[in-house]
Amino acid sequence: MMESELVRVTAFTLMMAAIATLVMLPPGVALAWLLARRRFLGRDILETLVSLPLVIPPVATGLILLKVLGRRGPLGSLLEHTGVDIVFTWKAVVLAMAVMGLPLLVRSARAGFERVDPRYEQIAATLGAGPWRVFLTISLPLAGRGLLAGVLLGFSRALGEFGATIMIAGALPGTRTLSVAIYRNAEIGQDAAAMTLLAAAVTIGFAAVSLSNRLGAST
Amino acid sequence: MFSARYGLLAAGLGALAMWGGACQNTEPRLDTKPATVLVSAAISLADVFGAVADVYERESGTRVLLNLAGSNLLVNQLIAGAPIDVIISADVRQMDRVEAAGRIRGGGRMNLLSNQLVVVVPVDRVGTVTTVDDLASPEVGRIALGDPDAVPAGVYARDYLESIGLWSVLRDKVVPTRNVRAALAAVEAGTVAAGFVYRTDAAMATNVVRAFEVPIDTGPFIVYPAAVVSAAPNATEAIRLFEFLRGSEARRLFEEAGFIALQPAVSETSGLFTTSSK
């Protein structure tokens, strides 16, 4: 009985984290590039906004998301009209994970882009490559390592996400991630179950860190 | 096994108690520092107990420190070693856990209050639910209640729904919350279509409307047991407060808030501890 919950919750968590990583990639890379390469009005504000989930408590981020997406929130009422359900579903899990992982992705990716000598991008332009081509063939590959590190960080953060998740996804049977399941089992006194899930979480964390180290070492 | 988890919280509470104790030790004159008593109370008692504590503080000069949470969490904390003096849970099951752990002072347990379950809906959805069967309607979305595996309010709700054969139908719609106030908050915010709360909670809330009441005679019997914790740090204060709670003043406050007092009205405090009866 416990084994099937363990497998289900672990698989669910991994899948949600993977989807969340995919979701955070386009905006994350775009923001990283923008912040690395462009000067514009409001740039500091954007920078701060992106870093916000890192410095305020995750539950606070979750609360903000809940207010925005809840039935009475600005986005929520719109979603209700179109019949799209986010709060308390798996989509909320993905959203919470993506929002919390994004700042880490942006930071790493931005450092990656900043390490790319602008000279290469300039020369590529003189050779006739438009901005998109320069980005895809020069900036992105050369920022590769920083980008990859960012993706791994974002994914790891998504895996362990708890505070925001529990606010907008709750602890429903269909939305329990590994961290939420550990918490819930602990709360209701199911110690053995909590420990088993804990072991799974530690194992995954271990694997993620050693993979990240291995990739970082091959510089 | 519990202590690893609740170590931090227990340490926090322990630090609080020790700090209080340290203050006592450094004070040169004993009569200038107030006595304290630490009470863990089920979260549905939040508002009424605040009022009760105020009255008690004024009359006795003892400071009441209130620790509010879902009863299951309160019991976890207590068993993990938190320095609680008096505990009031929202169901018998949780108090039995305390008793099984040997943490109740001899003779110091009583059934203090009862309550009633109601179903509330957000104020802008008034009329969507009038009977319990309406909950099964496809127009009614999610239903919030305390986690039915551990939170008393949730257990009561599930017991009730099981007794009328609606649990299996509704369980997919259930949003389990940490405690009954969280369920109430979800209904207030409109993120769920309905929620099971105590009528005392519904009375305090804005933005919600009572859809229907779970009948007291056919519904679950809700009991709030209260107990003095064995080896309580402030044992004398604990016993005094305990007696106050079954007195007429406290009773009046509880009833005004909508609770049902279970202890017989006594004009004299023939305390549980002063008589030799069991």
Place this chain on the structure above:
Amino acid sequence: MELHQRIEARTVALYGPSGAGKTTTLDAIAGLRRPASGEIRIGTHVLFASDVGVDLPVHTRRVGYVPQDVALFPHLNVRRNIMYGTGRRDETSSTTVLELLEIGGLLSRRINGLSGGERQRVALARALLSDPELLLLDEPMAALDLGLRDRILPYLERVRDEIGTRMIYVSHIKGEVRRIADWVVVLDGGRVVRSGPPNNVLPGT
């Protein structure tokens, strides 16, 4: 800095000490720096005109650039580097350039294994194969020793003579300038000091 020149020549040299503004001029022509005001034109092709608000983006200017630091793309091999600017063009032009610069055998090599001379030739090929209207060369010999310089210069002459691309060649070495250029603009402190055929303008013989 200020520069007003109207030149009709095939190979122009910008000559002067470091800090005179030579690289800045090249950057402006390529579109990598924007002048405060003025006009930049190649024949009738206007690249920049501040009074009418024309400022062609870099990738549309068809100006080939071989910078001082060469800047070969480190993550691509030689073939990919030189083919970067070609788009869908016929193979014949590339064969000519490859033969001319004798880099046919280097195609599958990685960038970081190349010698200084090889890098220069690859960078030159890369710029040429993008079919530019104008080729900008910033101190192409600066990083090379004397012997190597003597060996590279003929390649440049070949490009000038057999391919015929217009060039602007930046250098502070008189001998090279004399050999390569038909017109010299002497810069100092951000201003044009002299301008004319090499023999008229360069000091010494």
